[in-house]
Amino acid sequence: MAEQTTPDKKPAPKKKPADDGRIPPPPSSHYERPGMMDQVRDSQIWRSIFRHGYPNTVRNRSLAVLSNIFLHLHPINVRSSGLRLSFTWCMGGLTFFLFLIETITGVLLMFYYRPTAEYAYQDIIALAEHVPMGIMRELHRWGAHAMVITVWLHMFRVFMTGSYKPPREFNWNVGVILLVLTLLLSFTGYLLPWDQLAIWAITVGSNMARATPLLGYEGPLASLMAVGDVGLVHSGDDARFALLGGRFVGEATLLRFYVLHCIFIPLAAAILMAVHFWRIRKDGGISGPL
Amino acid sequence: MTETLYGFFNALSEPKMFFALFTIIVFVMIWKREIVCTNKFGIAMFIVSSVFFVWALGHPGFYKNVSKADNVPIVFMLFLVGYFTWLSFRRAVINDRRMERGELPEEAVENPKKVLTWPDLVYSEFICSVLFMAVMMIWALALDAPLEEPANPGKTPNPSKAPWYFLGLQEMLVYYDPWLAGVVLPGMIIVGLMAIPYVDTNPKGNGYYTFNERPFAITTFLFGFIVLWVSMIILMTFLRGPNQAFFGPFEEWNLHKVEPTVNIQFSQIFWESWLGMKRPEFWLTREMPGILLCLGYVFVLPFLLGQTLFRKMLGQMGMPRYLTMISMFLIMLALPIKMILRWAFNLQFIVNIQELFLNV
Numbered sequence: 324m325a326e327q328t329t330p331d332k333k334p335a336p337k338k339k340p341a342d343d344g345r346i347p348p349p350p351s352s353h354y355e356r357p358g359m360m361d362q363v364r365d366s367q368i369w370r371s372i373f374r375h376g377y378p379n380t381v382r383n384r385s386l387a388v389l390s391n392i393f394l395h396l397h398p399i400n401v402r403s404s405g406l407r408l409s410f411t412w413c414m415g416g417l418t419f420f421l422f423l424i425e426t427i428t429g430v431l432l433m434f435y436y437r438p439t440a441e442y443a444y445q446d447i448i449a450l451a452e453h454v455p456m457g458i459m460r461e462l463h464r465w466g467a468h469a470m471v472i473t474v475w476l477h478m479f480r481v482f483m484t485g486s487y488k489p490p491r492e493f494n495w496n497v498g499v500i501l502l503v504l505t506l507l508l509s510f511t512g513y514l515l516p517w518d519q520l521a522i523w524a525i526t527v528g529s530n531m532a533r534a535t536p537l538l539g540y541e542g543p544l545a546s547l548m549a550v551g552d553v554g555l556v557h558s559g560d561d562a563r564f565a566l567l568g569g570r571f572v573g574e575a576t577l578l579r580f581y582v583l584h585c586i587f588i589p590l591a592a593a594i595l596m597a598v599h600f601w602r603i604r605k606d607g608g609i610s611g612p613l
Numbered sequence: 614m615t616e617t618l619y620g621f622f623n624a625l626s627e628p629k630m631f632f633a634l635f636t637i638i639v640f641v642m643i644w645k646r647e648i649v650c651t652n653k654f655g656i657a658m659f660i661v662s663s664v665f666f667v668w669a670l671g672h673p674g675f676y677k678n679v680s681k682a683d684n685v686p687i688v689f690m691l692f693l694v695g696y697f698t699w700l701s702f703r704r705a706v707i708n709d710r711r712m713e714r715g716e717l718p719e720e721a722v723e724n725p726k727k728v729l730t731w732p733d734l735v736y737s738e739f740i741c742s743v744l745f746m747a748v749m750m751i752w753a754l755a756l757d758a759p760l761e762e763p764a765n766p767g768k769t770p771n772p773s774k775a776p777w778y779f780l781g782l783q784e785m786l787v788y789y790d791p792w793l794a795g796v797v798l799p800g801m802i803i804v805g806l807m808a809i810p811y812v813d814t815n816p817k818g819n820g821y822y823t824f825n826e827r828p829f830a831i832t833t834f835l836f837g838f839i840v841l842w843v844s845m846i847i848l849m850t851f852l853r854g855p856n857q858a859f860f861g862p863f864e865e866w867n868l869h870k871v872e873p874t875v876n877i878q879f880s881q882i883f884w885e886s887w888l889g890m891k892r893p894e895f896w897l898t899r900e901m902p903g904i905l906l907c908l909g910y911v912f913v914l915p916f917l918l919g920q921t922l923f924r925k926m927l928g929q930m931g932m933p934r935y936l937t938m939i940s941m942f943l944i945m946l947a948l949p950i951k952m953i954l955r956w957a958f959n960l961q962f963i964v965n966i967q968e969l970f971l972n973v
């Protein structure tokens with residue numbers, strides 16, 4: 324990985340940089356004969372995309388990370404202790420990878436799925452019956468379960484290495500919100516197949532909202548929320564009603580959960596992940612002993 | 614012979630025993646970590662648990678339970694949590710030994726070497742993704758996603774369970790009312806997690822595995838994560854059937870099993886058993902002892918502990934941090950305390966104000 328230097332040879336006379344202000348094309352002089360790949364790399368198209376030479380020097384390898392919007396969420400160099408698989412268990416990375424799988428398979432599923440009480444179940448059946456070799460639903464469902472597991476294990480690892488300690492306190496908090504969002508993503512998605520498993524799991528899960536203190540109609544002290552004799556909190560306007568869009572899990576809930584599941588929560592999670600990764604970099608990369 | 618073993622494991626899985634067993638396992642693991650972290654022990658545990666698992670699959674009820682499509686990931690999770698706990702202890706013990714000898718932790722030795730993200734990190738990320746994608750493909754091909762009958766609001770299945778990752782909370786419903794188990798305590802878990810970096814003022818153990826440098830933090834976290842979260846999920850998923858009754862792993866689910874419940878309120882114990890008089894009519898007087906007990910737990914106990922058991926910690930952290938830490942700590946312990954009270958005295962509520970839906 325050491326920089327390629329040729330101490331005994333005189334440096335070649337500098338070429339005048341191209342006038343358009345771009346980084347000059349990679350020096351291909353050290354090749355015997357420019358091969359096809361070299362010609363491709365010298366082409367204007369290639370150079371318009373990758374603004375650095377072949378990543379075999381420290382400078383170009385750094386540029387490979389810096390000049391790519393996705394890669395630049397990484398730091399330029401990392402501690403070798405943090406690279407060890409037995410240090411991070413790759414759990415954060417796998418969580419993110421699962422998020423990508425979920426996004427792609429989820430978009431494909433959306434082509435076939437209509438979030439109405441009339442069609443939802445039919446569409447899931449159709450998916451299983453009419454799409455040959457279809458494993459998108461399987462990938463999506465198992466990916467969701469796996470993501471919950473990897474996010475827990477990731478948190479476990481971060482705790483065991485004490486990586487939440489300064490200066491990473493804030494990133495731990497971003498993580499906690501991501502954990503909640505991951506669970507909510509799974510929870511809202513659980514309803515969409517619109518089968519018995521789905522509506523009853525969501526019913527049981529959301530029944531608790533009835534008991535929210537002050538805001539749920541069976542919650543403690545809710546009876547105090549009254550103006551004179553008129554109670555303000557009842558089954559038609561309490562916390563559970565707001566969550567479900569109705570007194571029970573019905574069509575309004577399906578639409579609500581669908582929108583949350585496909586748009587709002589993934590968007591929020593994606594933005595927070597960007598913050599999370601960026602903060603890892605700003606906080607000095609993967610933690611290591613000082 | 615098999616029957617006796619089935620009976621033995623059924624008895625071991627009974628909620629009381631189950632909870633006690635997991636607690637003991639976590640504490641013994643911490644205490645005997647020098648032995649636990651060896652390769653031999655790890656491999657032996659893996660073989661023992663796998664053999665047990667394969668043997669148990671011979672029982673139709675057990676097989677049905679663990680092979681339910683949505684339950685398969687939980688079985689994976691159990692093995693993964695076991696493995697990673699072992700791994701982190703292994704690395705912690707190795708580092709602790711090194712530091713006892715006055716050496717730096719392993720991570721610190723590797724630390725000065727920095728490598729470039731491209732190619733070292735990017736390539737290993739790429740390889741991990743490819744391998745993991747293969748695992749996901751095999752899983753997706755081997756196991757169909759479940760689909761039951763169409764939704765029918767008129768037909769409640771028995772048992773009805775929340776999605777599996779919330780089953781720890783559903784298990785809490787056995788001991789606490791929904792407003793606590795479903796709203797306040799989950800909220801507190803989130804707040805408590807967020808508070809961790811601000812209350813843990815111990816500067817050591819930042820960025821490497823260690824146990825000896827932060828025994829209290831790790832013990833508390835492991836107790837919360839393994840005993841109160843993972844084990845409760847296992848209990849609710851695999852060991853509770855119709856009517857939320859307990860069923861051993863080798864017991865067929867039977868719709869008619871209803872657990873006899875004797876519910877005793879703290880006010881009964883206080884007024885009738887201890888004072889030997891009738892309970893007062895007015896709810897505030899009736900529940901006053903319970904209310905005082907709860908207020909004492911939340912507002913007085915922290916200060917008592919600060920003067921005694923946690924004196925040193927209070928000195929190190931300062932009052933605001935200490936109070937945040939101790940409230941979270943006590944709220945976490947409220948679950949096992951209530952469980953034990955339930956099992957020992959059939960105690961249902963400490964404060965029981967039906968008039969306001971306020972039960973603790």
Ligand code: HEM
Pocket residue numbers: 411413414415416417418419422474477478481484486487491494495496497498499501502505596599603608609610611
């Ligand atoms: C959707 C969820 C999440 C994603 C995609 C994610 C992703 C990542 C990735 C890729 C890393 C790099 C190191 C590694 O792989 O371990 C990381 C580090 C980190 N994560 Fe997360 N994470 C998530 C959730 C969480 C949660 C739930 C927490 C804690 C409660 C957390 C706290 C942290 C912290 C503190 C670091 C820095 C660790 C260090 O420097 O050693 N993250 N995360």
